Amino acid sequence: MGRVITKKPEILAPGGTLEKLKTAIYYGADACYIGGEAYGLRSRAGNFDYPEMREAVAFAHAHHAKVYVAANMVTHIGDEMGAGEFFRTIRDIGVDAVLISDPALMDICMMDAPGLPIHLSTQASATNYQTLNFWAEEGLERVVLAREVGMEEIKEMREKTSVQIEAFVHGAMCISYSGRCVLSNHMASRDANRGGCAQSCRWKYDLFEQELPGLKTPVGADEEGISEKFSMSAVDLAMIDNIPELVEAGIDSLKIEGRMKSIHYVSTVANVYRAAVDSYCADPDHYEFKEEWLDELWKVAQRELATGFYYETPDESMQLFGKRRKIPHYAFVGQVLSYDPETQIAVIQQRNNFGVSDTVEFYGPGMRHFEQEITSLKDEDGQEIDRAPHAMMIVTTKVKQAVQPLDMIRKRK
Structure with missing residues (x-):
């Protein structure tokens, strides 16, 4: 008798706008995460007002899908104003869970909106099973792992915790630890941890070697003295080749990054991961990876793809610099x-x-x-x-x- 998968992981897609949410669900997502008009980290995304949230929740629930709201900002004094009313309202709308990283917002949510499940945001940098157990004891239903966690660590977490585990499997990788970056604050006076990230890591930079005082030589310059442009950002994450191990590791939710991306991206990526997960869970003993899945992802990829921290510590090959090494077609x-x-x-x-x-x-x-x-x-x-x-x-x-x-x-x- 062949193996039977007792629990199929959730495919969690970005819902940057109402159109993107509906598209993601239509193309196979089991759940979408969205932002409200406050408390999130994507102030420039098409964030949802309350009427739009009602429509999103109604659409999702009609299609047997869920909606999670990201409220994962790091609060400074005063930022928490109105949070209690916000959490009560989205709970009453029927939102399935809220993603939080700041303990202050967790306290407010638990006190003012009892019954609204809380998921720990990746911004909180959960990287070990003791941390997961701590948050489970605090009453959280799910932990979104830091992106710096490896596959073997996830397997150990699953063995030693009962809390739900959510992990990113596709999309852009922040260059800073769990997204806690201050480049944008320094270079554009926009607080990345309060929703204002200017994506400074993706800007193009010149790199100089200072040989003598006042004398700077561009690194990597050609014969005419024109230097390569450098960035500080990483290639994108893609775990489509590794669906069996993700499922066997016991991850409850496979998360796709990209609330700022297009419906072309959302539909394609949700479609591919839906097909791969369904194929493996239906018959794990005879599962075969299909090259067409990877080909499909390349139709929307803007950067090269890699497995991030799952199997190794990324080296310079997972860094973006110089000319684009693969052009979208x-x-x-x-x-x-x-x-x-x-x-x-x-x-x-x-x-x-x-x-x-x-x-x-x-x-x-x-x-x-x-x-x-x-x-x-x-x-x-x-x-x-x-x-x-x-x-x-x-x-x-x-x-x-x-x-x-x-x-x-x-x-x-």
Whole structure:
């Protein structure tokens, strides 16, 4: 008799906006994490007001998914004002849990919004099983691990704790320990730990060697004295090759980073991890990794991919510097709004320029894909056009296979 997976891990996707949340759930996410209008670390994301949260929770619960709200800022005196009312309101809306790193906000949440589950944010840097047990004793339901934790450490945590474990498996990696960075504070007067990160680590820098006082030589300069540009940021995390070990380690929730990313990114990554997790959990003895999953992720990757801290301490090969070593080859161009099976006409909302003679790829949940050439295109008035150049323009075209609303379209650059 073959192995049976008794618990399938949750796929947790970013819900930067209401549209992104719905997209993530449509493409297979079991849960989404979002931000409110205060107390989070993504002040420039499309954060949710209370009516939007109600709609998000209603949509998620109707699709058997959950919604978590990030309130993981580090509070200075005064930042906690209004937090009690905030936690009570999101609890009453039906939010499934709140992510917190600051013990002050935890106390307020427990006191003013009893019954609202608390998950420890990755900002709190949980890296050992004693820490997990401490937070479990404090009443927390789940711990989001620091990204600096290795696979063997996770396995030991699972053996020695009962609290739920959530771990990042895909997306951008902060260059600082668990995201607790002050570069943005110093260089842009924007507090990264209170939602204002300017992503200073991703800026391009010149690096000089000072040989003599007043004499500086660019490091890595060419014959004309032009130097390479350096950044301080890391390549992206991707654990798609390692789904069996993630599941066997007992991780309860596989987290995808990217509340600031597009619906193209969210749909693609959720789709891939859904397919891989389902495939392994359905038949672990005969599981085979599919190269198409990795190929799919590269269609939205903006940086190289690596396994972060899971198996080793990252070295300089996991650092971004110099010219981009892998260029993204696809651009997101549209989303299907509706489809008429009798005429085979799809109504499309344009997101980037595309037109007649372009070969595009349609894709949808369940890893549905097909390519076709656009042979004709009409605007909303039914007039033939060569291209759809205007953002959010509504166009129609005939498609060779059936598509569904919320299916996506991209083209090779």
